Amino acid sequence: MNEILFDLCAALALITALAVVFTKRTQYAALFFVSHLMAIAAIYALLNAPVLAALQVMVYAGAVMVVFVFAIMILDADELEKLMPAQEGKTFIVAGVLGLALIGAFFGFSNHFDVTHALAPAAAANATLLSVDNMASLARVLYRDYLFPFEMTGVLLLVAVVGIMVMAKRKLD
Amino acid sequence: MLNIDLSLTLATLIFCIGATGVLVRRDPLVMFICIEMMFNAANLALVALANHFGRIEGQVMVFLVIAVAAAEVAVGLAIIIAIFRTEKDVDVDTISTMKG
Numbered sequence: 001m002n003e004i005l006f007d008l009c010a011a012l013a014l015i016t017a018l019a020v021v022f023t024k025r026t027q028y029a030a031l032f033f034v035s036h037l038m039a040i041a042a043i044y045a046l047l048n049a050p051v052l053a054a055l056q057v058m059v060y061a062g063a064v065m066v067v068f069v070f071a072i073m074i075l076d077a078d079e080l081e082k083l084m085p086a087q088e089g090k091t092f093i094v095a096g097v098l099g100l101a102l103i104g105a106f107f108g109f110s111n112h113f114d115v116t117h118a119l120a121p122a123a124a125a126n127a128t129l130l131s132v133d134n135m136a137s138l139a140r141v142l143y144r145d146y147l148f149p150f151e152m153t154g155v156l157l158l159v160a161v162v163g164i165m166v167m168a169k170r171k172l173d
Numbered sequence: 174m175l176n177i178d179l180s181l182t183l184a185t186l187i188f189c190i191g192a193t194g195v196l197v198r199r200d201p202l203v204m205f206i207c208i209e210m211m212f213n214a215a216n217l218a219l220v221a222l223a224n225h226f227g228r229i230e231g232q233v234m235v236f237l238v239i240a241v242a243a244a245e246v247a248v249g250l251a252i253i254i255a256i257f258r259t260e261k262d263v264d265v266d267t268i269s270t271m272k273g
Contacts, residue, residue: 006175010183017187020206021194029203033210040213043183046175047224049232052216052239059239064209064246071250072202075257092197099193106185134232141229142236153240160244164251 006046013039030068037061051134180221188214201253205246212242 016036020029037060045053142150187210194207216235223231 095196
């Protein structure tokens, strides 16, 4: 059952990812990306990470994409398309070949670095620890062992907010 | 238990699609979305490996990456809008204001 769900979500994620790249209009790319994020969130849930699935939907598909759609509105996507020079077929082909080469390189190298079998897979007890109380175990590790990085993300968000304010308030000349 | 190789293959493919998107598209907003897609592929790999090894640390990492990505999106879009307002141009090949 889980395998079928995983395959469905994986197929959806791949199709929507390709749609983001190859759709003509910016708004559609944003909408396809939202469905891509939803499919990834479902995969997180299947991989014993329900908290991250919820976060993905709220923070990424919610907050981040709202900012994106706002930016598309402000920049006026139709006006953007007029400004954009016509896409040349040559760049398309070169980029496609580069993308395929990248995929090939990844799978070629993955034979040299056998990450997944270098360490023993999860003991059964550990796996249940992951799934039964995901929120509690995530919070325990995050606020105990990784407290400093967590605080630093807070500082980073503060700096980002101040930086955006400075950029938005500056006189344009 | 789900097959780890399948998840990592999916993450690799999504990363490559994102990288190709950055190369193919000229629209800065779509390029930015493709960069986010690459972030997501890395997150997916982390979650899959966390599940495989039964350790929660990978999920903690994803939590932090999502926070950093949110900050990055806000700053990046602010920069794109600021450039558009001053230059009236969004062709990534001709914008050279930030060359330093």
